[in-house]
Amino acid sequence: MKKANLLIFLLFPLFCLAQSSFKLKGKIFSETTSLEWADVSISNSEGKIIDGTTTKQDGTFEMNIKKGSYKIGISLLGFTDYEKDILIENDTNLGTIILKENTTNLVEVVIQSKKKTVEQKTDRLVYNLENNVTTVGGDALSAINTAPGVVVKNDLITILGKGTSRVMIDGRMIELTGEELNNFLKSISANDIKNIEIISNPPAKYEAEGTGGLINIIMKKGVHDSWKNTTTLSYDQNKYGIYTLRDNFFYNKNKFRIAASINAKTGYKNADEALDMYFPDGLSSMKSVTKVKNENLSGKLAVDYDFSERTSVGFQFLNDRNNPDFGSNIRIEKYNTQNQLQNVTLNDSYTDKSSGNQTYNAHLITKLDSLNRKLSFDADYFNYNSKFDRNFTANNYTPDMTFVDVNQSGRNISNQEIDNWSFKADMEHPLQALNLSYGAKMSFTNSISDVFYYNTITGNPELDPSQSNRFKYTENNQAVYINGDKKLNEKWNFQLGLRLENTQTSGFSETMNQETENNYLKLFPTFYTSYKRNENNTFSLNYGKRINRPRFDLLNPFKVYINSNSYSEGNPFLKPSFSDNFEFAHSYKEILRTSVFVNVITNGYGVLFTSNPETNTQIVTRENYFKNLNYVVGESYSAGLADWWSSENSLYFLGAKTEFIKNINATPSNSLQVEFSTNNTFILSKTTKLQIDFSYSSPFKSGLYEIGYASSFDIGFKQDLFNKTFQIAFLANDIFNMSYLKDFTSVVNGVKQVYSQNESNRFVRLSVVYNFGNKKINVKERAFGNQEEKKRTGN
Structure with a gap:
């Protein structure tokens, strides 16, 4: 009450x-x-x-x-x-x-060439990527990475200063995360995207999950009684080659709407890693070279039918399969305190890795009356499964490479399966005083994770029960929300929302015979106001409270070996973290945009790179160990330097204050970070465009970690042929090979660790796009009601 x-x-x-x-x-x-x-x-x-x-x-x-x-x-x-x-x-x-x-086709071309790349709306920033040549022939993930104030690094999509962001398509959530989310986005052609919206503080209608804001991908639409097919073939050349084929078919006639797509990718990419660990008895230096298979097959089928002008029903099925097998050659050198090489360990491994998910969605939308009251229902089933099977052998050698003995030989198998059912209802209820919306959602999740470790040093695999486990996890969530917005007059607009979420979780380890339960009821308010002083100046202020729940795989307490001297383990006692997000923004003529973010995280959890000096082993764990105050000041400037030259520029200053809430034998440290980017489009003719982009991220310290600088210089070229029926595009990405993660440093328990990783960010791409059919297509895209649970299945 x-x-x-x-x-x-x-x-x-x-x-x-x-x-x-x-x-x-x-x-x-x-x-x-x-x-x-x-x-x-x-x-x-x-x-x-x-x-x-x-x-x-x-x-x-x-x-x-x-x-x-x-x-x-x-x-x-x-x-x-x-x-x-x-x-x-x-x-x-x-x-x-x-x-x-x-x-008149000529008039249409002229209008498109002058369309603004970035538009400031009252509650979001709209990025029209059609002017960016580097996205032609690319996918949705690469398109997101070109949006202002958004960075894609290490499988994470981040709004600067806001943390990891969630992704929507046409206003509906896609809740995968990490590698799984990236694979999904890579299956979407950037050519079918109209624009991308950056929403820093999402309203109460959406799940409170995630510390960052929202990235909303708006797909292109057209008219009824039409069909369209788009085929895209591209080839990426890094150290190895990758082929990508995408085909999207849309049909829209009378009461039926059909969308079908199939996407395939095959090839390899190279990944180089380096890790230096400074133990009390000397340096341990690891270098790894990995050849990663890039193999993906995905498809989608969506059918919608209009029973009447007010009621429509639909069904959607999505299937995504990935098989990123990889083999690694790892060299570990151990030095004494006088920096003399003592021994060498060569670690050869091969990993059979695969994952897949299937999603089924049924939905109904009905308009109740002429007052635009609208009720919608969604029922979803989602299944995710993954397999990780690694065989490795590590041999010890003297400095002159004389064989000594076998350091370690083993087989690590990890399987996970997740099932989720969810049901939700949403109501849009306009009133005379304000626009009101409200709704409810129920979600039921079951997850089973198996970890098996076999010692193969004798040649006969022997199961090690102490390093094997079955972990069962269940999570149920019930949520209700209410949201109201009111336009007071021509200058003022207000919005207020509340979301109440009730969660029950249970994790059971069979090997440890240990059960961990966690139940909590939380209220998540949101507030937004905007003031339009005049035609040139608009101000906005908003606030939102959010929750960040651990992914399911992070809760499994047992070990998965990365190599013979490094393993990762989950933590069944991980608790959610919470964040309070404030933003103040000003827009001048939609040319100069100023943003000030403040983000407060409590009970924050993250990765800890600890170590065991006795065995010279790196241990990757997860803990709730910090609280954080993040602040950002950002400036974006859109410049039309000539009729043929447009430029989008942004400069962000990021800072933080970190406090450790757990004794991890480390000292927090923070420094100012600078993010700069400039994207320049040159119209060489009505059918030819050139793109030159540059970005830079300064070195900085953030809590437990210190990170080196990164930069990227990209050149793109696009040629339209036969009235845009054909497009040919060329992209040289990260020409100087400087955008990779470097000098990722932490000091825990007196042991300094420095890590770098380069995953083939430098490549050239040649793309050919072929469009046929009636291009004026109108297809309603729909995502899934249980997307919050899908997000947390990422690797």
Whole structure:
């Protein structure tokens, strides 16, 4: 009852914001279908734009306007502009407005070339990647990495200053993480992406999981009664070669919408690693060269059917398979305190690694009335499985490479399977005072992890029970949310939301006969306000509280060997961390954008690189060991230096203050970090573009770790042929090979460790894209209701 009273108290101010303004609404259609993303503007008698919005997926728009005479303007790429004088004396419905198609191809090309690369909206930053040549022939992951203020490093997608970010497609969550999320995004062609939205503080409708903001990928759409097929073939050359073939088919006619895709990748990439560990009795230096198979096959089938103008149902199936087998040659050199080489260990290993997931989704969407009340239901089933099978042998040698003995010989097998069911309902409920939305979700997860270790030093595999285990984990989650937003007038907008999540977890280790349970009920508020001072200046302030739950595989307490001198182990006692996120932003003419982030993390968990000096072994563990205060000041500048030259530039200053909440025998250290990037597009002709990009990240200290600098210099070229039926693109990525992770340093228990990793970031790519069919395609993309659980299955 207290929580209900709190909810009413917090939302009451929104209900009291109703003003003496009137509601203006309407629908925008072509001759065959509704038009999404049409720009609607309202001008006063002096011709000055005083308000505006964009149409929703069903072509509707709505805004609050004071009494008076105005001119409404509607524009959309590929259609003739619409203007009309209107008189507002009460609530007004303009009905259905039909836009006529503009068939002049030359005009369309000119408009596209001048489209802004970055647009500042009231609650998000919109990145139009069609101007960036380096994304042609690429995938969604590479496209995200070119977005302003977003960095993709070490399998993590991060909004600078916000932490690891979640990814959506057309407003629906994709909750995979790490390698699994990257593989999913690599199966999506960048050519089918309209723009990318960067949302620093997500509203209460979305799960509170994750410390960072949201990356929302908006797919291209078109009109009814059409079909389209896009085939992309690309070849990447690093030390080895990688072939990628993608085919996407869309069909949209009458009441049916079908989307099907298949994506295949095969080839190899090279990965070099180096690790220096400074033990009391001398240096242990490890160098590794690995040839990684890049093999992926994925597909999707989605079918939607409209029972009526108000109700539609759909089904979607997604299957993704990866087989990144790899063989490693590892050399470990041991020195004494006088820096004299004492012995050499050669470690040869081969890993048979595979993973896959299947997702089934059924959904129903119904519009309840003419007031745009909309109810949606989703039912999802998700299955994830992975296999890790490593054989390794480590032999000891004298400094002159005379064989001494076998250091270690073993086989490490790790399997994991996760099943998840989820059900959710969402309601959009516009009121006279404010736009209200609310909903609920239930999720049920079961996970089983097996770890087996066999000692093969005698030639006959012998199971070691002390290093083998079966770990069972269950997690159930129930959540409800309510969100309200209100446009007070032409200058002020407010939004307030609350999400309540109840979670029960249980982990059981069969070998240790140990069960760990954790139950918690948490409230996650969000608040947002924006102030439009004039046409040139817009200010915004927002706040959100979030939770970061450990991935399922991090909770398994047993060892997985990386090599004979290094192993990783999970922690069944890991607890979620929480973050409070504040942001203040200012936009000037949508050219200069200033952002100030403050992020407070409590009970933070992360990786600890500890060691055992007696055996010269590295131990990779996870602990809740810190709390953090992060702060960021960022500037972004969009410059049209000439009709043929546009430039997007950003400069971020990041700092932190870290405190260790657990005795890990280490001292926190922080320093200022600088992130700079410049993306430059040159229009050489109507069909030819050149792209030159540069990014730089300074060395910095963050809590337990110190990280070296990274930079990347990229050149891209695109040529359109046969009225864009064919596209040929060339990309030289990280030309100077400086974007890899270097000098990753930590000191725990008096042992200094320095790690570097280079995974073939330098490569050249040649891509050919072929489009045929009717290009004006309208396909509704949909993700899955249990995506929060899928996120935590990553490797």
